[in-house]
Amino acid sequence: YSQMTYAQRGEQHSHPLVKQLFATMERKKSNLSLAADVSTKAELLGLADKVGPYVCVFKTHVDVISDFDSDLVDQLAALAAKHDFLIFEDRKFADIGNTVKLQYGGGMYRIADWAHITNCHVIPGEGIIQGLAEVGMPKGRGLLLLAEMSSKGMLATGAYTEKNVDMAIANEFVIGFIGSRRFTEERDLITMTPGVGLHASGDALGQQYRTPEMIVTENGSDIIIVGRGIYGAGKDPIAEAQRYREAGWNAYLKRLAQ
Numbered sequence: 318y319s320q321m322t323y324a325q326r327g328e329q330h331s332h333p334l335v336k337q338l339f340a341t342m343e344r345k346k347s348n349l350s351l352a353a354d355v356s357t358k359a360e361l362l363g364l365a366d367k368v369g370p371y372v373c374v375f376k377t378h379v380d381v382i383s384d385f386d387s388d389l390v391d392q393l394a395a396l397a398a399k400h401d402f403l404i405f406e407d408r409k410f411a412d413i414g415n416t417v418k419l420q421y422g423g424g425m426y427r428i429a430d431w432a433h434i435t436n437c438h439v440i441p442g443e444g445i446i447q448g449l450a451e452v453g454m455p456k457g458r459g460l461l462l463l464a465e466m467s468s469k470g471m472l473a474t475g476a477y478t479e480k481n482v483d484m485a486i487a488n489e490f491v492i493g494f495i496g497s498r499r500f501t502e503e504r505d506l507i508t509m510t511p512g513v514g515l516h517a518s519g520d521a522l523g524q525q526y527r528t529p530e531m532i533v534t535e536n537g538s539d540i541i542i543v544g545r546g547i548y549g550a551g552k553d554p555i556a557e558a559q560r561y562r563e564a565g566w567n568a569y570l571k572r573l574a575q
């Protein structure tokens with residue numbers, strides 16, 4: 318699949334959400350996802366409107382928004398339609414199946430009602446996927462497994478990562494992984510990669526950055542996730558989003574040309 322275009326992969330994919338994602342990527346020539354880690358509703362919506370034209374996926378941490386309300390979600394959904402992007406709530410569920418069902422479908426955030434994509438750790442075993450699937454599958458949502466992490470000293474390695482791959486292959490609700498590379502050729506499971514930066518090498522709290530070329534061209538990942546590289550202190554988010562979109566897309570074209 319690393320040698321196929323996003324358009325070709327979308328045409329033959331069996332999951333409607335992934336079909337939609339690949340089509341969006343091709344239309345916008347973007348494999349960029351923005352990690353919108355801002356703390357107010359106004360900042361989040363402002364960023365989505367500014368950077369929306371350049372991203373295929375807008376990634377949220379809705380529990381860091383101090384003035385969250387259901388109107389935020391309605392407005393974000395309207396921006397997703399306006400700018401043609403999918404919404405990924407980076408919730409990183411990690412509890413037993415019954416509890417994650419409640420957390421995903423209910424509470425204040427009602428994540429399953431508006432987030433096209435969410436993700437989970439498989440530390441509790443396969444029941445977490447089944448619990449999330451009961452809520453998300455009827456709504457046409459998709460799940461990513463955290464097969465690896467970008468941070469220094471992370472424990473998702475070796476046999477644990479391999480278990481993620483086995484569980485992903487076996488569960489229809491899973492559309493792919495968070496991790497640093499392509500993990501399998503089964504079912505065209507996608508990889509989205511955080512910890513991407515063109516300049517910085519990391520932060521003071523263990524984050525580690527690699528370039529789009531390392532991630533997409535060399536490692537075969539599908540989507541780069543960029544946060545502070547785009548809206549960090551002193552940056553112009555529009556200019557940076559354009560720069561990262563171009564870097565990610567060029568890395569993909571380079572992979573196809575190999």
Ligand code: UP6
Pocket residue numbers: 352353354378407465466467468495511512513524542543544545546
């Ligand atoms: N994220 C990582 N590493 C992972 C998984 N998720 O950084 O292994 C998420 C963070 C943040 C974003 O929660 O939202 O990706 C990275 O942001 P940054 O580009 O500003 O470092």
